[in-house]
Amino acid sequence: MNSQSNEIKKDYDFINESLINVYDSIMRIEESEIRRSRFKDITAKEVHLVHTIGLHDRKTTSQVAHILKLSKGTLTANLNTLERKGYVMRIANQEDHRIINLGLTSKGRLLYRAHDAFHKLLVQRFLKGFDNDEIHLIKQAMVNLEEFIDEVSAK
Amino acid sequence: MNSQSNEIKKDYDFINESLINVYDSIMRIEESEIRRSRFKDITAKEVHLVHTIGLHDRKTTSQVAHILKLSKGTLTANLNTLERKGYVMRIANQEDHRIINLGLTSKGRLLYRAHDAFHKLLVQRFLKGFDNDEIHLIKQAMVNLEEFIDEVSAK
DNA sequence: CTAATTTAGTTCGAATATCAAACTAAATAT
C-alpha cells in the first residue's frame, strides 16, 4: 500500500470512528451546557422535545409524536412534565375539541433560543477555517448521509 | 443580503438541522438493520456495547464502564444479558482475582464485523463522489467538531 | 336524525433501564 492511499484510509477510519462518537458526545455536552445555564430542571431529551415543538409550532400531539417517533402515551407523559415546568403549552383547538395544539411558553422560547445559539456555535466550530465552497462541499456530504439514511429507512 | 451570503446561510442551516437529526436516525437504522440480520435478539444499545468491547478487547469491566460512561451497576446488568445471549465473555483475570476482563465470543465477533461493515458503508455513502483532498477536508471538519466537544467537556 | 365508527389524547399496567449505595471478595498498605 502506498503512503497516499494509506492517508486516505486513515481519513476514512477517523471519520468512521468520529461519526460513532460525536453524537453521543453532543448529547452529553448539551446536558452539561443546560446544567450550567439558568434552565437546570431540564434533561437533554426534554430540550430535544422543546426544540421540536418550537420548530413545529401549533402542531397536534399526534403529529409531534410522529415526528419524534414516540408513542402518544410517552409524549403525553413528557408533555405533563414540560407543562408543569412551564416550558410547553397545551392549546385547545376551537374547531375540533379532540385536538390539542402544542406551543412553547415564553420560558420555553427562551430555552429554545439558548439551545439554538449553542447549536449555531457548534456548527461554526465545525466549519471553522473553511471558505464558502468548502462549506458547500461539507453540506453535500451531509446530504449524502441523509440520503443514505432515507434509503435504509424506506427498505 | 446578497444571494451569495444567502446560499451560505442555507448551507449553515442545513448542516445545523442535519447534525441534530442524523444521530437519531443512525440509531434507528442500526436497529432496523439488526432486525433484518440474523442477530434479531439485539438492540441498538447492545450493538453499541458489543462494538465497544470488540474495539477494546480484554479491558476490565470498570474500564469499559468508564469508556461508555455507564455506572458499573448498569454495565453489570447489560453484561448479564449479553453473556446470556452469547455475544460477550467474562474472562477471569489470573493475576488479580477481583478483575474481570471482557471479550467477544465468536458470535459476538460476527455481530461486530456485520455492524462494522454497515458503518463502513455509511461512511462510503457519506463520502460518495469526493476526491482525496475533499475527503481530507471533511475529516478536518470532524476534527474541529471533536475539538469543540473536548473543550466543552473540559469546562 | 340517531347509531355506529373513527379519531385524538389520556390513563394505566407491565417491562426495561439506570443510578447510587450497600455489599462481597480480593489485593495492597500499614
Add this chain to the structure above:
DNA sequence: ATATTTAGTTTGATATTCGAACTAAATTAG
C-alpha cells in the same frame, strides 16, 4: 495481621417507554 482500598455484583428506588384500554368528540351510515 489488620485496615484500607479496589473490582465487580446486588439491591432498591426512580425513570422511561410502550401498547392496550379508555374517554370524549367528530364523522359516517343507515
